[in-house]
Amino acid sequence: MFLTVPTELAVWRKQATISVQEEFVDKLLPPGLEESLPADLEGTFETVRSGIRRSAETYIGLCNLLERIEKRHEGVAADYRRFSQGLEALTDASEATYRLDTSEVGPLNDGLVSVARHMNTAQNIMEDEIKAWDAGVLEDLKRQRDGLVSMRELFERKDKFAGDNIAFLEKRIRTTEEKLKSARVKPADQVKPGEVEKMEQSIVADRESIVRQRARGVLIRECVMDELVFFQGTQYHVSRLQQDWAQERIKYAELYADNWKALGNAVDAMPLAD
Structure with missing residues (x-):
């Protein structure tokens, strides 16, 4: 409705009838479903839950760490730019600095300009790498x-909402059955009108509630199991993101290496003492 309602959503909500009925209410339990679920499913849930809790905390930390690494790289890239600007500023002062003999100031300045240029290139590579991290491995x-x-x-929702009161109802049924048994052997004048029927109806209602709650419990376990089956596939996402990141690191390492090799060739012509 958010994507298709032709009016403001707030206006639509005021006049819309939104059902908040639980999905398991009045849902029939498919034959054989309970038997098809693993006998130790609750134990599996607890084991997986423990692993998920630890993994979630670790991934939260990894996301924060990578964001911090990105910030530090942004700072390094900015320093590369400042370093380049400083080298370019040196070329303006070279002739005055080495005024006694300016014959080699030209090659000296050419070398400084080359270093500044390759520092700028390194800055651009690093900024591009940061963007790739932000859109790639960080998002993954x-x-x-x-x-x-x-x-x-x-x-957590399962803990909060999947509970039942079956044990209470079973105890109440036993108590009501005892009372009903006693009421049936009493003289008719000692039993309130309708009391027996009321107790019988109470037992029937409690038994029906137990059946519904047991079915609901099975359906909830099936639902969580289906979610776990789907979630199991995320292990392959972990593999893919690490492989992609590794290839990305190789790519940028080669770009950095090519840039620094070119810089090494460029500064070979700078003047040296005999």
């Missing part, structure tokens, strides 16, 4: 982090 890490956090919150 955040995607993995968000998936883990979502699963962690799924288990």
Whole structure:
């Protein structure tokens, strides 16, 4: 509706009837579903939950660390630019600085300009690398982090909303059955009108509630299991993001190396003492 409603969403919400009924209400339990679920599923849930909790915290930290690394690289790139500007400023002062013999000031300045130029190139490579990290590996890490956090919150919702009162109802049924048994052997004049029927209806209602809650519990376990099956595929996303990042690091390492090799060739012509 957010994407398609032809009016302001706030206006639509005021007049819309939004159902908040739980998805498992009145949903029939498919035959054989409970038997198809692993017997130790709850134990598996607890094991996975523990791993997800630890992994989520680690990925949160990794995202923060990479953002800090990006900031530091931004600072280095800015310093490269300042360093280049400083070298260019030196060329303006070279002739005055070495006034006694200016014959080699030209090659000296050419070398300084070459270093400044390659420092600028290094700055551009680093800024491009930062952008690639931001759009690439950082987004991949955040995607993995968000998936883990979502699963962690799924288990938290399960804890909060998947409970039942079956044990209480079973106890109440036993108590009501005892009362019903006693009421049936009492003389009719000692039993309130409708009391027996009321207790019978209470037992029926409690048993129906137990059936519904047990079915709901099975459906919830199936739902969480389906989420885990889907989540299992994120391990391949981890592999891909690391492979992509490795290739990206190789790419930029080669760009840096080519730049510094070119710089080495450029400064070979700078004047040296005999």
